[in-house]
Ligand code: BDR
């Protein structure tokens with residue numbers, strides 16, 4: 001039985017779909033106790049992701065949320081960004097006011113370490129929605145916290161859908177494969193939301209109109225974000241909407257019954273130029289490598305959107 005509310009840290013690179021995840025968490029206080037949001041460089045550089053995270057909290061009417069800035073580049077590589085998907089600001093679409101709530105002075109990696117040392121062991125879940133740089137840095141700097149993490153529920157990787165930033169790799173893993181390798185080998189219980197599941201939660205017209213139909217500011221902005229980024233994905237995939245990747249992580253915490261997956265071994269490719277950042281998922285159990293992740297493959301898409309829409313409506 002899941003104990004609610006679950007204490008979580010969201011690690012993120014907003015990103016319109018990251019914004020949906022943050023709003024879903026902020027709209028679900030009975031299930032989610034959001035200890036803090038840590039920004040990472042990913043979709044756009046850190047200066048923008050930390051600012052975007054604060055804009056999202058203010059949109060939700062939650063300016064007391066603690067927002068930290070973490071790492072501004074991957075562990076060993078040059079940052080790759082995704083303005084081609086998310087626009088120049090990372091949150092293109094509706095125009096939002098610049099945030100007035102402060103950025104916390106403490107470094108985001110230090111916040112992760114301190115929180116895991118302070119809270120009772122196995123009571124804090126990490127929710128990475130971007131490259132895994134901050135989490136890997138925290139594990140490198142403070143290996144004592146690794147055994148204290150309750151769970152990591154992350155968006156990243158792919159198996160049947162393979163890649164979105166290269167033919168072989170999903171963006172979050174590709175940007176910092178060495179960080180991903182540290183996380184996947186850490187021994188922390190992992191739940192992975194790969195493209196295989198996120199490509200099943202599409203922002204169809206009816207679903208976007210349901211956001212708009214909420215009749216509140218959050219609903220209007222959410223609909224405009226969806227309108228913005230789905231143009232890119234609909235053209236790329238020929239689908240009837242864009243995949244709403246990151247809120248699957250928060251939805252899983254609230255309603256795990258909406259998802260199905262397999263407990264399997266997942267390794268990260270860090271060497272090959274051709275397949276760098278690939279999540280090599282032993283979906284069919286053809287190796288004897290030990291399972292290290294619950295790799296989600298299926299979702300009830302309408303159940304997911306009903307939950308998301310209802311929670312946006314609470315903000
Ligand atoms: C992931 O990459 C980012 O562009 C999205 O925010 C999501 O986290 C999807 O591959």
Ligand code: CA
Pocket residue numbers: 012013014015017018043129130246
């Ligand atoms: Ca993201």
